[in-house]
Amino acid sequence: MTSSIDLHGAPHVARYLETDGEDGFHWRHGTEILILFTRGRRSGEERTNALIFREYQGKYLVVASKGGAPQPPSWFVNLTADPHVEVQIKADRFPAVARVATPEEKPAMWAAMTEAWPDYDAYQKKTDREIPVVVLERA
Template sequence: MTSAIDLHGAPHVARYLETNGEDGYHWRNGTTVLILFTTGRRSGEPRTNALIFRPWGDAYLVIASKGGADSPPAWFLNLSDDPEVEVQVKDRRIPVRARVATPDEKPEMWRTMVEAWPDYDDYQASTDREIPVVVLEPR
């Protein structure tokens, strides 16, 4: 059986959920992953995404990078439409409210996320879009 370290997208999410994060929480280069549950803004369908994260106090930080693409990821647009979502961290499902980090907060939060995944700096350099740090605060 392939480890979740080798999986992306829906297969990674499925393995994470099947194993309550036992396989999938720890991912590449020593980073950690949560599952974000949103509702499609156009479809109304449930959506799930495996995202690299770091804790920030009681909250969780994720980056809406889409690998440095000029458009934001769909999950970020879904959050913009409905910020009341859920995350799963290992076996804990947590209701959260999403918001974009303020300009004052962002530099320190960005550094924390780049420590987790250094490619974020490369992603930002490859686009004119300002890549947001998303703060997921328990509600």
């Protein structure tokens, strides 16, 4: 069986959901993972993504980096079309509202996220796109 730290994409999501995060919550370099549920902006179908997160002042932060690609990840485009999402952290699945961190909030939030995953700084250097920090607040 593949270790959860080696999982990506759909296999990571599946293992996480099957085990309520017992396998898949803890990931590489001490990071923690949540599952983000969005609706496809065209299809309306549920989409799931395993994302590195940090709890921050009672909210949850994720970064729409896509490894520094010029275009944002699909999950980000979906939540900008419909910010009403669901989040699962371990066995706790709850409705949330997503928003992009304001210019005033972003520096401190970015610092928290790069502490968790330093590669975000390298991803930002690879692209002209400003990589957003997404704030997820329980609804």
